[in-house]
Amino acid sequence: MEIVKTEKLTFEYIRRDENDNVEGITTAVDNVSLSVKPGEFIAILGHNGSGKSTLAKTINAILHPTEGTVWVDGMDTMDESNLWNIRNTAGMVFQNPDNQIIGQVVEEDVGFGPENMGVPSEEIWKRVEESLKMVGMYDYRKASPNRLSGGQKQRVSIAGVLAMRPKCIVLDEPTAMLDPIGRREVINAVHELNIKEGITVILITHYMDEIVNADRVFVMDSGHIEMEGTPREIFSRVDELKELRLSVPQVTEVAYELRKKGLSLPFGILTIDELVESLNKCR
Amino acid sequence: MSIIVNHVSYSYNPGTSMETKALKDINLVINDGEFIGLIGHTGSGKSTLVQHLNGLVKPTEGEIYYNGQDIFNSDLTRKELRSKVGLVFQYPEHQLFEADVFSDVCFGPKNLGLSSKETELRAYAALKAVGIEDEYFYQSPFDLSGGQKRRVAIAGVLAMEPEVLVLDEPTAGLDPKGRDEILEMLSDIQKEKNCTIVLVSHSMEDVADYADRIIVMNKGEVAYNDTPSEVFKHYKELEKIGLSAPEVTRALYQLRKEGFDVNTDIINVQEAVETIGKCFGI
Numbered sequence: 172m173e174i175v176k177t178e179k180l181t182f183e184y185i186r187r188d189e190n191d192n193v194e195g196i197t198t199a200v201d202n203v204s205l206s207v208k209p210g211e212f213i214a215i216l217g218h219n220g221s222g223k224s225t226l227a228k229t230i231n232a233i234l235h236p237t238e239g240t241v242w243v244d245g246m247d248t249m250d251e252s253n254l255w256n257i258r259n260t261a262g263m264v265f266q267n268p269d270n271q272i273i274g275q276v277v278e279e280d281v282g283f284g285p286e287n288m289g290v291p292s293e294e295i296w297k298r299v300e301e302s303l304k305m306v307g308m309y310d311y312r313k314a315s316p317n318r319l320s321g322g323q324k325q326r327v328s329i330a331g332v333l334a335m336r337p338k339c340i341v342l343d344e345p346t347a348m349l350d351p352i353g354r355r356e357v358i359n360a361v362h363e364l365n366i367k368e369g370i371t372v373i374l375i376t377h378y379m380d381e382i383v384n385a386d387r388v389f390v391m392d393s394g395h396i397e398m399e400g401t402p403r404e405i406f407s408r409v410d411e412l413k414e415l416r417l418s419v420p421q422v423t424e425v426a427y428e429l430r431k432k433g434l435s436l437p438f439g440i441l442t443i444d445e446l447v448e449s450l451n452k453c454r
Numbered sequence: 455m456s457i458i459v460n461h462v463s464y465s466y467n468p469g470t471s472m473e474t475k476a477l478k479d480i481n482l483v484i485n486d487g488e489f490i491g492l493i494g495h496t497g498s499g500k501s502t503l504v505q506h507l508n509g510l511v512k513p514t515e516g517e518i519y520y521n522g523q524d525i526f527n528s529d530l531t532r533k534e535l536r537s538k539v540g541l542v543f544q545y546p547e548h549q550l551f552e553a554d555v556f557s558d559v560c561f562g563p564k565n566l567g568l569s570s571k572e573t574e575l576r577a578y579a580a581l582k583a584v585g586i587e588d589e590y591f592y593q594s595p596f597d598l599s600g601g602q603k604r605r606v607a608i609a610g611v612l613a614m615e616p617e618v619l620v621l622d623e624p625t626a627g628l629d630p631k632g633r634d635e636i637l638e639m640l641s642d643i644q645k646e647k648n649c650t651i652v653l654v655s656h657s658m659e660d661v662a663d664y665a666d667r668i669i670v671m672n673k674g675e676v677a678y679n680d681t682p683s684e685v686f687k688h689y690k691e692l693e694k695i696g697l698s699a700p701e702v703t704r705a706l707y708q709l710r711k712e713g714f715d716v717n718t719d720i721i722n723v724q725e726a727v728e729t730i731g732k733c734f735g736i
Contacts, residue, residue, distance in 0.1 A: 218629035219600050266627075320496060347627045350496040350656040352696040377629045416631035421659070421701035421723055428727040432736045443705045447712055453734065 172245055173206040174339050174371045175230055175261065179239035180204070181394075182225050199225040201394035202239070207373065209338065212365045214382035214402075215375045217391035218416035223375045226391070227343045230373070231263040244338060259288065261339040262332035266347050268324035277319075277327055278303070278312040284335040295334075302333035305368065306360045322353025326360050333364070339371035340364070346378065354378070379406075379420050383441045390415060403439035422446045457484040457507060457539075457618065457650075462516035464502055476502040478674045480516070484618070484652065489644055491661030491682070492654045494671030495696035500654050501544070503671065504620050507652070508539040537566055540616030544623045546607035550595040555586065555606050558595050562614040573613075580613035581606070583643055585635075601632040605639070612643070618650040619643070625660055637664055658686070662700045662721040670697065683719035702726040 182200040187193055199222045207213050217223040228234040229241050232248040244260045246253040262284075265271055274280025281299045290298070303309040306326040316324055325345055332340055342361065346354040358381050365372045374381065382388055388405045390398035392415045398405055405412070406419050409427045419427070426440035426449070436449045464477040476499045484490060494500040505511040506518055509525050509532050520538065523530045543549065552558035559577040568576070581591065584605040590598065595606050608624065621640070625633040641664050644651050655661055661668060661682070668685045670678040672695040678685045686692075689699035689707060698704065706718045706726060717729045 218631060344627075350696065351698065352495055379630075416629055418630035421726075422705050424723045425702060425705065425726050425730065428723070429730060429736075432727070432731055434731075434734060434736065443701065443708055446705055447708050450709065450714065450730065451712060 172209075173242070174209045174211075174244055175207040175373070176205070176242045177226075177229070177236075177239065178204050180226075180229060180236050180241055181238040182222075182229060182234060183237045184225075198394055200229065203394070203396055204239075205389065205396065205399075207339075207371060209371055210365070210369045212362070212372045212384070212386045213374065214385035214388045215373065215391060216377060216379075216382065216388060216405075216417060218377065221391040221415075222394040223391050224343050225394075227263065227341050227373070227375055230261055230341050232257045233263075255288075259335050260337055261341055262335055262337035264325070264328050264332055264340065264342040264345050266344045268321060268328050268348070271328045271331070272316045272324060275315060276312075277308065277314050277316055280316055280327060281330045281334050284331055288335060298334045298336070299330075302330040303327075305333055305364060306330045307356075320353060321349045322356040325349065325353065325357050329357070329360060329364075333370075337370065339373065341373045341375070343375045344377070345374075346376065346381065354381070377417065379418060379423075383420070390417070402441065405439075406441060407438035456486055456521065458482070458519040459484075459503075459506070460517045460519065462503075462506060462513040462518065464499075464506070464511065465514045468514055476674055477506075477513075480674075480676060482669065482676065482679070484650060486617075486650055487644075487648050488650055489641070489664055489666050490650075490652045491665035491668045492652055492671065493656060493658060493661065493668060493697060495656055498671040498695075499674040500671045501622055504541065504622055504652060504654055507618070507620055508536050508541050510541070537614050538616055539618045539620060540611040540614055542608055542611050542619070542621040542624060544626060546611075546624075547595075547600065547603035549610075550603060550607055553594060554592045555581070555595050555598070556591040558606060559609045559613050562610050566614060576613045576615065577609070580609040583612055583646070584609045584639055601628055601635065604628070604636065608636075615647075616649065618652065620652040620654070622654045623656070624653065625655065625657075633660065640664070656697070658692075658698060659700045662686075662703075670695075682721050686721060687718075706730075 180200055180203045184197045184199055185193055186195045215223045229236055232254055235249055241248045243257045246257050248257055272280050278299050281302055282295045285295045285298050303312055306329050308326050346357050361372055364370045383402050385402055388402055389396050406423050409419050412419055422443055423440055426436050426446055430436045434453055440446050459480050459482040462477055462480045466474045466476055492500050512526055518525045525535055550558050559580055560573050563573040563576045586605055625636050653661055668682050686699035686703045689704055692699055700721050702723055703721055706716050706720055709716050710718050714733050720726050720729055
């Protein structure tokens with residue numbers, strides 16, 4: 172069974188004036204059908220305002236579909252009685268770590284989720300330890316979150332979600348506010364979880380270099396899914412991506428342009444090493 | 455006409471057990487009309503440094519001169535200084551507050567004591583410079599997209615017609631196209647108004663194409679201060695301090711190592727394609 176499945180999902184933001192009259196309707200997600208298998212690493216790309224965050228929020232049942240259906244591990248998100256099970260199955264990590272950390276001490280913060288679920292305290296401590304180890308933050312368990320770097324805070328947020336033992340994690344631009352080191356820490360931690368723990372990952376981002384290792388990529392534009400494929404397939408469509416206000420890694424673009432000039436380079440070169448290797452073969 | 459940073463050190467919480475040295479003996483000259491990229495990873499002191507430039511923070515040691523006047527010890531008033539050196543903070547859109555876009559941009563010049571006509575003229579010019587069309591002028595700034603909000607916030611500082619425009623990570627959180635648009639806009643403004651721009655970023659790709667000079671900060675000190683291609687020669691050292699040269703530049707260095715006759719001073723995709731193409735006679 173799919174861990175996340177949407178069918179003809181549409182979501183509309185309705186703006187109202189003071190008298191509750193409808194002023195305007197914005198369709199943020201428009202007729203999206205997709206399915207994610209357990210253990211997959213999915214990346215969702217799109218420029219600001221393309222609907223990717225709205226889509227994420229419907230998976231976590233923060234938003235409910237205007238039309239269509241979302242199932243999380245077989246549970247319909249419209250069914251109120253599924254709410255807590257859905258949130259325990261698909262955990263969510265947001266952009267700004269400062270908005271999601273509440274504890275005064277790292278380990279307390281990570282324990283907050285399972286505590287709310289009524290997990291016995293011995294079990295909570297076990298989960299806190301495991302979760303912090305998974306993201307490489309165990310050494311900081313007694314630290315105060317406000318003394319951590321952005322990347323460290325974001326990893327604590329992820330541990331907080333992990334402690335609820337979700338099958339799936341949805342990350343909404345988790346690195347947008349981080350510097351290059353922090354970004355790498357977070358992305359590496361997320362890949363580890365996917366590979367070692369088999370947790371399904373849905374990563375929303377507009378940094379191209381972060382999706383190079385994803386299993387599948389969806390590209391969104393004005394609420395639609397415009398492209399779907401492996402990173403290599405997606406990155407071989409440089410011109411289309413540019414039209415969608417996205418960019419590709421610089422080496423990918425260099426290879427693409429050289430190919431256009433007649434060099435026989437393969438499609439979708441993603442790293443410096445690949446570029447150097449293929450150019451060597453051309454000599 | 456320039457900014458001189460002379461032996462400036464700054465400590466947070468001096469004299470306490472929490473004392474942190476954010477800046478250590480910084481010496482810099484920022485000339486008129488330059489486009490400077492100020493780069494460093496989180497905690498390197500770059501934001502602390504730019505807050506000195508318009509007198510928001512007072513150095514623990516050393517002096518800052520604006521056009522030859524010590525900014526803390528001369529006739530130059532703080533108000534005058536801030537009208538000359540405009541600082542755009544990180545996420546400036548969080549500072550929007552007025553009911554409509556136009557009033558928000560008027561706030562700065564109005565506070566300079568300008569007539570309402572002059573204020574409105576400046577607000578109009580500033581909004582045009584950042585590419586906000588008339589149809590948005592009387593909308594609430596909160597109904598705009600993220601990129602538009604940021605432009606309006608930048609217009610608010612531009613309307614004060616500063617001689618030096620300092621921007622702290624103006625592209626953070628924007629999508630690639632939005633980022634390019636903001637950088638392109640800044641470059642145009644600089645050419646048109648001939649003002650000085652100091653752009654703070656942690657991304658080399660951001661500044662490589664636009665900056666005349668790059669200043670790299672590390673642990674409160676200036677690590678490099680040179681033209682982009684000179685700074686990127688130290689791509690290995692940059693990596694150690696949590697930064698990296700643009701991907702194309704690193705690729706070209708690796709190709710050079712493999713025996714390709716490519717020019718490694720290149721910092722953008724177009725020129726990289728040309729220099730690699732030459733190796734293959736295309």
